[in-house]
Amino acid sequence: MSKIRSKVYVAGDNIDTDNIIPAQYLNLVPTIPEEYEKLGSYAMAGLPDDAAPFVDKATSKTPYGILVAGKNFGCGSSREHAPVALGAAGCKAVVAEYYARIFFRNSVATGEVYPFETAEPLVSEFKTGDEAELDTDAHTLTRLSDGKVFPLKDLGAVAPVVEAGGMFAYARKVGMISDK
Template identity: 60%
Template sequence: MNKVIQGKIFVVDDNIDTDQIIPAEYLTLVPSKPDEYEKLGSYALVGLPDRYGKFIAPGQMKTTYPIIVAGENFGCGSSREHAPIALGASGVEAVVAQSYARIFFRNCAATGELYPWESVERLCDEFQTGQEVTIDFDRNQIVNHSLNKVYALKPLGEVGPVIDAGGIFAYARQTGMISR
């Protein structure tokens, strides 16, 4: 079965750090509590400069953008797991970036919150917020329907099944690495 993610994109550029993804003042929220998980998501990307516009509309708890397109070094800064959790809680399913801070990439797998795709080309300069795209997992590509163009993505590799399972501990249980 061909897995796909479709929807509108939110575009940012380089060096989006974890303080921009989820400012430190919201780290007191406990993601394992359902109401606090949802609230955490409602604060995703509130630390971004105003030039990007609103990721979550005022009065809403979720974003209308299931995919973020970014430049280099997405998720740099502190090692907080809250960053991918906040994005996942907001409704993001995938980030397509030119490159990631390694700890953010690892935290995506550990938490199972979202798929960290790496682009072959620099897409953040060509794509615009609000455009409709499809990420095709089997073909390792992103289709920008607004531009009518297809772009290659680097394969997810071994991180894909871990995220599919819901994170590193769920994957370890599923594969028998640790007891249920």
């Protein structure tokens, strides 16, 4: 995939893993297909009650394929349920100023969501519901209302893992483990 066109959901700084998937739902196991779907239905359910709903109750999916956030997105727990919940809900990418380490790593390892970092803060440039286009090859996010293009940072040391499609695919590609 190189271009993701979608509505944007905007969140703030220090969105922690309890905001992304509250601990009471950690009894769900991501590798069990129906529980994977259930995790998606609870994505971002830990945000304060006055926040805009992320998931559409009728479909249990999100209309927001791109989540724009501020500093330290995904801080807190190591729960892989967090990028899984976003991915299972139908979110394709997070675009944040920077990430907590484990969330970033889990996004890369699972391939559930692209974890892009922005060159400049973007939370004031977008509002929830805006249409945008993310180009994962050119590393840009375009605001479709006026065509303004915002550059994203290079994925850095993890780029080969993202390109391979996750940790296992990468390890097979470099010969660390054998093919299935």
